[in-house]
């Protein structure tokens with residue numbers, strides 16, 4: 001992980017803040033973390049108050065400070081941009097949370113009680129945030145997680161060099177301290193939600209995320225060294241890196257995709273010792289969905305980003321991946337960034353010599369989700385269909401949030417869903 | 431303080447930030463625990479504020495480290511202000527209103543005092559300290575003529591029951607003298623400080639000091655963070671004066687909870703502020719309340735009064751220092767970034783104990799020659815923890831510079 005700011009750096013940065021009226025940054029934070037207020041508090045040397053503000057509003061404030069694509073959220077709205085550069089809001093947020101850990105200041109108290117029992121499926125940001133919020137209201141929240149460690153994408157998707165397991169575990173400590181129980185290695189299977197009801201849980205929150213990776217079907221996509229980014233990143237993070245290292249070390253790798261996940265895969269390959277790493281994506285450089293930070297890391301790692309190209313075939317030799325074929329594309333009309341405006345550019349066919357291919361083109365819900373909870377509505381792509389508030393379902397005691405409702409989204413939005421769901425659960429229990 | 435309870439120790443001081451009930455009410459909503467209402471005068475003294483009436487004092491990119499103003503007392507009709515005070519007492523009965531008044535004769539002091547008490551004021555504050563009244567024989571000029579302080583205080587004391595504070599000017603040498611005269615006249619407490627007479631900026635094209643009131647400037651009241659050391663000193667001096675022994679309202683440059691705690695430690699019981707509000711608005715009080723309460727929790731205090739004056743036993747005349755103990759500036763060069771500022775200031779203004787290693791870009795210290803003035807540590811950019819710290823050296827003799835050869 002990148003080093004944290006020092007106290008002096010954080011003060012200096014907070015001193016640059018214009019302390020806007022009706023702070024626009026605060027309006028842009030999906031989880032309502034309220035950066036306008038916590039930066040003002042830091043500016044006026046009220047450090048504890050600043051930490052209190054973050055933790056009260058966003059139980060994963062430290063994690064969000066690290067992983068939020070701030071140039072697309074709070075920082076996008078910073079008024080300071082008009083006179084110099086935006087305030088580094090994410091860095092200040094992370095600084096404050098870590099500073100609290102280092103100095104032993106924790107504004108949260110264990111107020112959990114036994115007002116009611118709520119089961120939460122999935123320990124990603126949505127599940128953790130919902131559980132914390134419930135515990136704060138004196139409700140007994142138990143998270144069931146199928147994997148060995150809690151955190152969802154934070155633990156098994158985002159690579160260690162961006163968000164360390166230690167940092168995440170420390171922030172999850174704060175959540176456990178509130179009285180939240182996390183049961184790992186507890187996969188919830190068919191009719192799981194119904195069984196919870198029988199066991200006396202008063203409400204259920206489903207936050208299972210998207211763990212079914214998509215693959216494009218082209219010739220060669222069934223070859224052995226063609227894997228999905230989720231499988232790849234999870235192997236990198238689950239402690240048995242040997243096999244995966246063997247697959248990419250000293251090899252040329254093609255990654256299909258241009259989002260943050262593709263960059264994470266590319267940067268992880270570099271970390272494991274790959275030679276050439278190509279990111280092949282449909283978008284132009286201007287539209288690439290990856291965050292500025294991720295792109296910068298990729299550039300520093302000498303990842304080759306090939307924008308505006310279409311892959312056609314994975315070339316095999318003796319049953320092994322030997323290359324990837326495709327062509328570059330161009331816009332029919334300039335500056336109209338829609339798929340139907342794309343055509344192949346003649347004479348740009350390429351054939352890159354690579355020994356493994358990683359597909360980073362997104363993921364969807366586990367199809368089993370419908371058996372897990374048959375009583376509610378689903379969309380055609382198996383995402384849970386929520387009501388207008390984004391978290392209520394057709395069953396008044398069942399709630400859902402995070403990626404399983406939104407589709408691929410952001411950590412900070414999952415946090416907000418958890419908060420919102422907790423609010424609705426508390427209301428429904430009363 | 432003086433038997434009056436404040437929900438929080440933070441008050442608006444008498445100034446444009448306390449000039450109408452509407453403003454004051456909003457301040458209360460944010461957490462201010464009372465107000466020293468903008469100074470009232472008898473209507474026959476027509477008050478017109480110069481325009482513009484304030485000027486900024488910026489330091490580098492830091493805005494408003496000081497504020498210059500030529501504002502007078504309130505410009506509103508007395509009747510309106512009294513109605514506003516009544517309104518405040520009705521809407522916010524638990525938030526004390528200290529009404530600041532200024533007369534231009536004994537009768538005016540008496541009249542204002544009575545009317546303020548009748549309007550429901552919890553206390554009075556006698557303004558003996560405005561440094562730039564355009565009316566003769568008023569404001570600071572009274573505060574500098576000690577028998578007038580006593581005379582007017584006594585006149586007011588006779589006609590009201592509510593506690594009386596005397597607000598003092600810092601534009602004198604020893605503040606305890608007029609404070610004792612105020613006590614003799616019957617004051618129940620002292621507020622300090624009002625603004626310090628100063629000049630902040632001169633126009634470089636027109637040579638007019640600021641604020642530039644159509645070609646004219648004036649020596650006038652200076653406030654804000656830059657005057658905090660002066661305010662703190664006067665509060666501490668009065669708090670240490672056994673003969674005075676009156677509760678104190680601290681004022682001058684309070685902006686953060688740290689400033690507030692320092693004033694309390696030096697003997698203030700309540701705190702007043704203006705420039706902080708002019709700079710940031712009412713919201714600063716939220717951070718002061720939170721910061722003060724965290725500080726007290728951390729140190730294990732229950733009540734604000736438990737920390738009042740805690741620094742006073744450590745405040746001595748300089749002759750009390752133990753001159754046998756000496757030390758040096760200790761350098762932790764592991765974290766040095768090689769800017770060389772320490773070398774420059776030590777050579778040109780310190781003990782000349784540093785050499786400069788140009789190759790490594792590091793200072794080389796001759797510990798024997800260090801006079802422990804510590805100026806190098808003040809300008810060193812490496813902090814938290816600082817790279818240059820003070821360290822006592824056992825049996826070190828004071829370093830005396832030798833004769834130039």
Ligand SMILES: Cc1cc2nc3c(=O)[nH]c(=O)nc-3n(C[C@H](O)[C@H](O)[C@H](O)COP(=O)(O)OP(=O)(O)OC[C@H]3O[C@@H](n4cnc5c(N)ncnc54)[C@H](O)[C@@H]3O)c2cc1C
Pocket residue numbers: 067068069121122123124125126127144145146147150151152153154157158186187188189207208209210211233260261264366372401402403404408409410411412414
């Ligand atoms: C590689 C990658 C990088 C990303 N980088 C960023 C980033 O930098 N910034 C950002 O804001 N967003 C990023 N995202 C998106 C972000 O991680 C997601 O939007 C967010 O994690 C969604 O949270 P969630 O709680 O809904 O689901 P998840 O984090 O997916 O958590 C769901 C949890 O549910 C568990 N689960 C699933 N089914 C069951 C079951 N049947 N029983 C028990 N447990 C179950 C899973 O094991 C998992 O732990 C990234 C996503 C990926 C994949």
Ligand SMILES: Cc1cc2nc3c(=O)[nH]c(=O)nc-3n(C[C@H](O)[C@H](O)[C@H](O)COP(=O)(O)O)c2cc1C
Pocket residue numbers: 443444445446468469484497499501502503504530557560597623624625651652653654655657681682683684702703704705706
């Ligand atoms: C614009 C302005 C007007 C002021 N008017 C008054 C006044 O009418 N009566 C008074 O007692 N003090 C007046 N003061 C002084 C303040 O109440 C206060 O004592 C001083 O500004 C120092 O505190 P500060 O540094 O928090 O501003 C005024 C100050 C300013 C800046």
Ligand code: SF4
Pocket residue numbers: none
């Ligand atoms: S602060 Fe408001 S009243 Fe004062 S000069 Fe500016 S606009 Fe006018």
